[in-house]
Amino acid sequence: MDQLRETDSQIAELIQREAARQANVLRMIPSENYASAAVLTATGSILANKYSEGYPRKRYYQGQEFIDQIEEVAVQRARALFGAEHANVQPYSGSPANMAVYLGLLGAEGRVMGMDLAAGGHLTHGAKVSFSGSYYDVRQYGLSRENGLIDYEAARRLAREFRPQLIFCGASSYPRIIDFAIFGEIAREVGAFLAADISHISGLCVTGLHPHPLPHADVITTTTHKMLRGPRGGMILCRAGLAPAIDKAVFPGLQGGPHNHVTAAIAVALKEASGTAFVEYCRQIVANAKALADELMARGFKLITGGTDNHLALIDASCRGLTGKILAQAMEKAGIVANANKIPFDPRSANDPSGVRLGTPALTSRGMKEPEMRRVAALIDRVTDVVGDEAALAKIRAEVEEMCAAFPAPGIA
Ligand SMILES: Cc1ncc(COP(=O)(O)O)c(C=O)c1O
CATH class of the missing domain: 3.40.640.10 (Type I PLP-dependent aspartate aminotransferase-like (Major domain))
Incomplete structure (x- = not known):
């Protein structure tokens, strides 16, 4: 990074800020992950x-x-x-x-x-x-x-x-x-x-x-x-x-x-991916997704198909009177980054769908397990109660950052 900073401080700065963002939020877009330092x-x-x-x-x-x-x-x-x-x-x-x-x-x-x-x-x-x-x-x-x-x-x-x-x-x-x-x-x-x-x-x-x-x-x-x-x-x-x-x-x-x-x-x-550690990693991804889904449902969230077999879960945000976009945006303010997503037979458009898609691969790469997933579900639950309340969302974000600090992100110094 030193050489990059010397040549192009603007891009170096932006990369560094993105690295901090990736380290300090709960990244729950199911298609994203952390590549290792070696990769x-x-x-x-x-x-x-x-x-x-x-x-x-x-x-x-x-x-x-x-x-x-x-x-x-x-x-x-x-x-x-x-x-x-x-x-x-x-x-x-x-x-x-x-x-x-x-x-x-x-x-x-x-x-x-x-x-x-x-x-x-x-x-x-x-x-x-x-x-x-x-x-x-x-x-x-x-x-x-x-x-x-x-x-x-x-x-x-x-x-x-x-x-x-x-x-x-x-x-x-x-x-x-x-x-x-x-x-x-x-x-x-x-x-x-x-x-x-x-x-x-x-x-x-x-x-x-x-x-x-x-x-x-x-x-x-x-x-x-x-x-x-x-x-x-x-x-x-x-x-x-x-x-x-x-x-x-x-x-x-x-x-x-x-x-x-x-x-x-x-x-x-x-x-x-060829070692036993990867098998354990994938097993934990699924266990984490199930723990997250179970806790969300226990808190009254409606999940598409009533749960998950893999790494992702789809929330129908209308169960909290929200659209997917409004929930995803509020979650981001609270440091939980996911994406608004269509749900099956969605009456809403792709640009403004009813669902939010959540995945566990990146959180699992940080070493988070079932207790952290239950905590994440509780945080998402709290977000739905304080949509639009910037101070309350910032308070959740501070808790998220504390949680992230305890689980270092691979590949990010
Ligand atoms: C099932 C599936 N196939 C293909 C792709 C496309 O990959 P890329 O974005 O690398 O072109 C994606 C991306 O998310 C995907 O989910």
């Missing part, structure tokens, strides 16, 4: 200086002696962790990874089924505002009105009628187990490829805390910066037979030179 070191390394279009041993530029080894290590570790025949670690992030699946398996057009954004799917699973919904012929499946769970039978009927060539499963905002076996069955019945986007739950899948998409899915995609605690990036895992199509779609189909500093940091994160 951050690799991400900020001189590897960013090198161009290496192509794949290990098949590059278009000279000087790849060490870069090739780094990418090979990352690929080997990814294959081992996910039990996959092939891994591509070059996608710049989760959305480009998904885009490569569309391009690699379908080409520029085709019929796709994905989970509706409003039901908890991701933009890249066929939303109209994304490339996926604008360039491909998409039909979307969703949730059962009765219980808020994925309506597998409706998805099966839709698949029989629509005959998709590719089905995406996986979600950004779904608190329950996803049944990859049923999706596999549906995909096989209609002759579609199945892609499982496990960006949110990859840690749970590789540690046995959520069913693994293999052998049901043809392709798995994941971001590397959520539960895996890597740098911002993406990965695609698949059968050996699909490797040429996937690799060609990533490069040269969609991308140029891989971000070698990110590849190295992914390798480090994968090493960190």
Whole structure:
């Protein structure tokens, strides 16, 4: 930081303030986490200086002696962790990874089924505002009105009628187990490829805390910066037979030179994720989410599906007469940072939805456990009573800061 401060004090100052913010608030956006100092070191390394279009041993530029080894290590570790025949670690992030699946398996057009954004799917699973919904012929499946769970039978009927060539499963905002076996069955019945986007739950899948998409899915995609605690990036895992199509779609189909500093940091994160400490970390994420959900419900909060099986919970803020945005904004003033989110069959718009999405991966990385989750639930409860009362919210914030000081944030000096 000293050198950065000398060159550009404005940016150095802003980074430092953001570091303090990340250390002093309860970060509960389920897709965020703390990368370790080791991962951050690799991400900020001189590897960013090198161009290496192509794949290990098949590059278009000279000087790849060490870069090739780094990418090979990352690929080997990814294959081992996910039990996959092939891994591509070059996608710049989760959305480009998904885009490569569309391009690699379908080409520029085709019929796709994905989970509706409003039901908890991701933009890249066929939303109209994304490339996926604008360039491909998409039909979307969703949730059962009765219980808020994925309506597998409706998805099966839709698949029989629509005959998709590719089905995406996986979600950004779904608190329950996803049944990859049923999706596999549906995909096989209609002759579609199945892609499982496990960006949110990859840690749970590789540690046995959520069913693994293999052998049901043809392709798995994941971001590397959520539960895996890597740098911002993406990965695609698949059968050996699909490797040429996937690799060609990533490069040269969609991308140029891989971000070698990110590849190295992914390798480090994968090493960190391969030990028993990571299994324990993921077990605690789920235990924490359950403790948080149980305490919120005990305090009268309405949670979508009545709880959680994974790392996240969705509050229906209308149970306190609030909108999601008003609650999320009040929580931020109290030092608890989450995001307003649509709830199933939300009568409100995406810009001003009814829910708030809460996740435990980042708090668990700080070493917080069930007692802290119960305390967080109590703090959120108090926030709902004092929305608009700046002094009362500041008082909660002071308590949050005290709590944060007792649980140092990894990677932040
Ligand atoms: C399920 C899922 N897939 C893909 C992505 C996209 O990742 P990125 O934001 O890195 O493009 C996200 C992001 O949150 C996600 O939740």
